[in-house]
Amino acid sequence: MRVLLGQILPAVAAVLGLIVLWGLLVRLPGVPDYLLPAPERVWAVGWADRDLIGRHLWATVRIAVSGFVLGSVLGILVAIALTLWRPLRAATEPILIASQAIPPVIFAPILIAAMGFGAWPKILVVTLGAFFPVAISAGIAMREADRTLVDLLTSMGARRLTVLRRVRLPGAVPGIVGGAKISASYVVFSAIIAEWMGSSVGLGVYLQRSQASYRMDQLFAAVGVIAVLGVLLFWASALIGDLVLARNRAIAAGRST
Amino acid sequence: MTADGEQHPTTNEAGAGLVVEHITHRFPLPGAGLFGRHPGFRTVLDDLSLTVPPGSLTAIVGPSGCGKSTLLKVLAGLLIPASGRAEVNGTPLIGRPGGVAYHPQQDALLPWLTTLDNATLGAEIAGQSRAEARTRARALLDRFGLAGTERAWPDELSGGMRQRVSLLRSSLMPQPALLLDEPFGALDALTRRQLQFWLLDITAAERRPTLLVTHDIEEALLLADRVIVLSPVPAGIVHIEDRPDAELRREQREHGADHPAAQRILAALGPGSGT
Ligand SMILES: Nc1ncnc2c1ncn2[C@@H]1O[C@H](COP(=O)(O)OP(=O)(O)OP(=O)(O)O)[C@@H](O)[C@H]1O
Ligand SMILES: [Mg+2]
Secondary structure (H helix, E strand, O other): OHHHHHHHHHHHHHHHHHHHHHHHHHOOOOOOOOOOOOHHHHHHHHHHOHHHHHHHHHHHHHHHHHHHHHHHHHHHHHHHHHHHOHHHHHHHHHHHHHHHHOOHHHHHHHHHHHHOOOOHHHHHHHHHHHHHHHHHHHHHHHHOOOHHHHHHHHHOOOOHHHHHHHHHHHHOHHHHHHHHHHHHOOHHHHHHHHHHHOOOOOHHHHHHHHHHOOOHHHHHHHHHHHHHHHHHHHHHHHHHHHHHHHHHHHHHHHOOO | OOOOHHHOOOOOOOOOOEEEEEEEEEEEOOOOOHHHOOOOEEEEEEEEEEEEOOOOEEEEEOOOOOOHHHHHHHHOOOOOOOEEEEEEOOEEOOOOOOOOEEEOOOOOOOOOOOHHHHHHHHHHHOOOOHHHHHHHHHHHHOOOOOOOOOOOOHHHOOHHHHHHHHHHHHHHOOOOOEEEEOOOOOOOHHHHHHHHHHHHHHHHHHOOOEEEEOOOHHHHHHHOOEEEEEOOOOEOEEEEEEOOOHHHHHHHHHOOOOHHHHHHHHHHHOOOOOO
């Protein structure tokens, strides 16, 4: 109830305000309908096309969520590897950073050409974008772990892997959650780009077709769906993150060995 | 009043116990290493040597910042000294963490472990079975005033409780020597007295050489077979006070008869020393 009042209501109010503003804007003289369709028409077109949009939406959700999960896991594994082997970190960090500087529009077609029109090349594009924030924030959190705790474990004769498992990893959970939230806000974007570059299904395909046929109303309807999807995915990841943080101690305490 | 060497258990074969020889340690001065230039070092431990026989407790007192914790970190394998040797029962300690049971000055509890899991951590890492360590920990919870807190998180404990969990953890570790850095600092008088007697008991029973850093001279006089007084930084030994056996020390304490020893230690610490 408090979440509803405190978080959702103001957000909904702000969005409604923007839509009203948009509705007023299109009624100004000199704003052509084919460039900026009225919100009520976008809604009507989107509602009429809901079956088709739903099918494309489902494809996009699958790719975005799969890529997010894979990317987060990969990010944690990369962070662990780079924390354990410092030379590996020195060697690969520039490559990892470079991989983020290359826009997905460049490597998406290559992946699609190599792996076909199935879901995998698109999931891979999303994964590549999602793993980075997790790898960076998890890596920083693991390397900057509480010095006194690391010293304590070291003085007990713990090996590096034990220090990682008992101190660095549990201490990095807030960092991992933070990185995953950033990733979650990117995955819809990456999924749409991947679909746009070559696919037979997905919101990216729907967008591309609407644009090719100058259907601005359809395009805006899809944009609305994408915006809502992005927010929902972010909220879901934030919610899961809060649950993980709340159970962090309990999970660590309940572990075996 | 002062005992001589005969009265504490020195009848051991060569190499037994904790042997520390000529330890010198330097810290780089702030800013060292910047642009590859070293403005220099500060010597914190200056050629320190001491021996703690099995079953014996040596207390270290000295002004704040003189290097007591640094010495224990060196022996715990966390700092590599510029020179010197240290071994316990013939096993070298320098640069080899895991050789001693070490209680750091800050009670470093893992925030994501309960009291019981924190208490058994050191024993587990030393390779003991979790079940066995838990049994031994449970048996001591009462004596440590921790009954009923075994499932509590560290942030639910008071400062004194945290310190006791930390002490319990070090004492459950199986290593052949015990190094305690101000383990009773945050305790109330009653609990402190209780755990002091407990420490006397286990030192006698387990026969582990024990090194105790403390600011409390009365505590040192009650618990230690030998009290070592360190100078201000760089720490060197300025006085050694050998003590009678534990039974006599308890009696002396009851009759306030350890005053002369306390006077000698205070004199060695020097006027205006903060201890
Ligand atoms: N990591 C470090 N780098 C540089 N100097 C240090 C470091 N650790 C300690 N020192 C310095 O070494 C000296 C000895 O510190 P240490 O912690 O051993 O003192 P102490 O005798 O344990 O003091 P206290 O009784 O207050 O605990 C101090 O002057 C401190 O400033
Ligand atoms: Mg200290």
